[in-house]
Amino acid sequence: MQIATWNVNSLNVRLDHVLAWLEKNPVDALALQETKLTDDKFPVAAIREAGYECVFTGQKTYNGVALITKSAAEDVVTALPDFEDDHKRVIGGTIDGVRVIGVYCPNGQDLDSPKFQYKLAWFDALQAWIEKELQTHDKLVLTGDFNIAPRGEDTYDPDKWEGRILCSPPERAAFTKLLDAGLADCWRLFDEREGRHRFTWWDYRNGGWARNAGLRIDHVLATPSLVDVCSDLKAFVGERGRKRPSDHVPVVGTFNIG
DNA sequence: ATGGCTTAGGTGCTAAGA
Numbered sequence: 001m002q003i004a005t006w007n008v009n010s011l012n013v014r015l016d017h018v019l020a021w022l023e024k025n026p027v028d029a030l031a032l033q034e035t036k037l038t039d040d041k042f043p044v045a046a047i048r049e050a051g052y053e054c055v056f057t058g059q060k061t062y063n064g065v066a067l068i069t070k071s072a073a074e075d076v077v078t079a080l081p082d083f084e085d086d087h088k089r090v091i092g093g094t095i096d097g098v099r100v101i102g103v104y105c106p107n108g109q110d111l112d113s114p115k116f117q118y119k120l121a122w123f124d125a126l127q128a129w130i131e132k133e134l135q136t137h138d139k140l141v142l143t144g145d146f147n148i149a150p151r152g153e154d155t156y157d158p159d160k161w162e163g164r165i166l167c168s169p170p171e172r173a174a175f176t177k178l179l180d181a182g183l184a185d186c187w188r189l190f191d192e193r194e195g196r197h198r199f200t201w202w203d204y205r206n207g208g209w210a211r212n213a214g215l216r217i218d219h220v221l222a223t224p225s226l227v228d229v230c231s232d233l234k235a236f237v238g239e240r241g242r243k244r245p246s247d248h249v250p251v252v253g254t255f256n257i258g
Numbered sequence: 259a260t261g262g263c264t265t266a267g268g269t270g271c272t273a274a275g276a
Contacts, residue, residue, distance in 0.1 A: 009265065010266080012266090013264090013265075036266070060267080061265085061266050061267070061274090062275090107274080108276085109276085145276095147275095147276070149276095164276095165276070166276060203261080204263035204265095204275090205260095205262065206259045206260095206261060206263085208263090211259095244264090247264080247275085247276085
């Protein structure tokens with residue numbers, strides 16, 4: 001079973017990229033972030049034509065998440081429970097017995113911004129919900145754009161990024177707390193990577209891609225029973241070099257079940 | 259190299275991203 005995540009930065013702009021990528025890489029589940037589409041505009045027909053089911057929750061201009069799956073998702077959730085939020089950032093469903101939760105975590109903007117406080121509160125609510133989900137789901141994958149680079153080596157310049165947004169101690173603590181709850185960062189099972197393959201995002205500005213100024217902020221976290229059968233975890237960095245790319249690339253985990 | 263892109267909304271610019 002393959003489970004993927006991709007922040008597409010507008011599904012309207014990136015639909016052709018997504019369909020072409022799925023044709024080459026027919027994963028069982030693909031979590032999308034930043035679809036930036038209201039639900040009435042979601043391209044259900046095109047996705048069904050490609051042979052996939054989908055569930056989604058979106059809004060105008062910002063945020064928006066979806067799950068594109070080979071078999072239909074069950075027990076679908078479209079928000080964090082017990083957390084008031086206008087932002088559409090969460091979509092979860094059970095696919096062939098695996099609980100798959102796709103998230104678009106807040107960016108935070110700056111450490112002194114109200115958005116940073118929102119980010120930390122949002123992660124608290126995510127933590128509480130995941131802990132609850134783990135009580136009833138032995139096979140669970142939490143994947144998406146976390147907007148956190150967990151370690152210095154997950155940035156192109158650890159000294160420069162140390163303490164900054166995406167790398168600050170409270171953000172990294174929030175990430176570690178998810179791991180402590182019983183999830184593994186599957187990337188680290190195959191941690192010997194170099195160059196572009198260390199990252200999942202490159203800034204559009206300042207020649208980010210050209211000078212490989214990237215970050216690893218898109219993650220696949222999984223419970224131990226899935227970690228045991230995880231045979232690969234990789235970023236499809238070639239997508240960043242395409243014409244009109246998203247600034248994030250797809251990240252795919254392979255789990256040898258069923 | 260704290261933004262020199264890219265997106266949406268709307269039609270000239272602002273907001274947001276990470």
